[in-house]
Amino acid sequence: MLQKSIKQYLEYLKLSGIQDIYFSGQKTPSQKKKKVVMETDHAELLSALEEKYRNCNKCSLWKGRNKFCYGNGDPQAKLMLIGEGPGADEDRTGKVFVGRAGQLLTKMLQAINLSRDEVYIANIVKCRPPDNRNPLPEEKQACLPYLKEQISIIQPKILLLLGRVAAVTLLETDLPLKAFRETEYEFMGIRTFVTYHPSALLRNPGWKKFAWIDLQNVQREYQSL
Ligand code: URA
Numbered sequence: 001m002l003q004k005s006i007k008q009y010l011e012y013l014k015l016s017g018i019q020d021i022y023f024s025g026q027k028t029p030s031q032k033k034k035k036v037v038m039e040t041d042h043a044e045l046l047s048a049l050e051e052k053y054r055n056c057n058k059c060s061l062w063k064g065r066n067k068f069c070y071g072n073g074d075p076q077a078k079l080m081l082i083g084e085g086p087g088a089d090e091d092r093t094g095k096v097f098v099g100r101a102g103q104l105l106t107k108m109l110q111a112i113n114l115s116r117d118e119v120y121i122a123n124i125v126k127c128r129p130p131d132n133r134n135p136l137p138e139e140k141q142a143c144l145p146y147l148k149e150q151i152s153i154i155q156p157k158i159l160l161l162l163g164r165v166a167a168v169t170l171l172e173t174d175l176p177l178k179a180f181r182e183t184e185y186e187f188m189g190i191r192t193f194v195t196y197h198p199s200a201l202l203r204n205p206g207w208k209k210f211a212w213i214d215l216q217n218v219q220r221e222y223q224s225l
Contacts, residue, residue, distance in 0.1 A: 042075035045153055049146075053126070058142040061127035061135075067094030071122030071150055078225055079218070080120045080156035081105070082147070084165040084197060085135050091128035096121050101198040105162070108198065108211065112219040120154050122147055124169050140169050151188055157225050159190050160218055163197025181214055193218055 050070040056062060069086040072095050089099035097105050106116055125135040125143045135143075151159070161167045167180045170187050171194075180194035195214035196207050 042153055046071075046075050046150065049149065049153075053146055056126070056146075059127075059136075059139040061125065061129060061139055064130055065127040066091045069094055069096050069123065069126050069128075070146075071120060071126075072096050073116060073120035074118055075120065075154060077118060077120040077154060078157045079114070079118075079160060079222055080122070080151065080154055080158070081160045081162055082166045082170070083121065083123045083162045085123050085125040085132075086128040087132050088128070096123055097198075100202060104198040104202060108215055111212070112215050112222075114219075114222075120150075120156065122150055124166050134165055144169070148188065151190070156190060158218060158221055159187055159192040160214075161192060161194045163200060165197075167194045181210070191221065193221075 050068070053070070054068040056068065067086075067090075069090045073080075083097060083101075086096065087099050087101070089102070090096055096102070105121075109116060109119065124147065125139050126146060127143075129135050129139065159170075161170060161180075164177045164180065167177070168174055171180070171185050171192070173180075177194070177196060177200075183194075185192040185194070193214065195218075196211045201208050201211055
């Protein structure tokens, strides 16, 4: 009965020249188009910047570089992860977190129902430090504007810092990782959390249970967005 009257009402609207109706919360074609255009803008902007910086020589890391590792993922991600710097596999491919640590990171994300395509991942430095040493202060300072620019384009709602190098650099506080994990921070106005770097978890599998707690916390925040 109700179905019949809805059908009649729709027929009536059609005869009156109304072709499309939208339910509350549903996007009109022009709104959908706008989102697609905005997504393209973010993606285009990031790839234009990647192209612009790829021959960067602001610090000495360029001398050993094969590939500049700008960052990968969704240019409009709500969650952005920040590691330390490229390793050998990343330097070879130009993609972040593709080696053993990257494979673990993929699994960590899967554990909270996220794929790598849904997040954006970048590093504190975009070129590989020799022998995977920690980046030097001058290298981090040279590279930081690129990361800040990425963050302001992507506008994530949550930042997850992977390891102490990312935390000390961005939060400008020198704490043990355990202490970093206990607090929520703000970086560039964005809610920021800290967990173990996947390489540290590969060396110390016993810490995975603590990383799991951090990931579940991030998942809760992500789901409430
Ligand atoms: N470790 C990092 O911090 N970043 C990478 O991209 C790979 C390993």
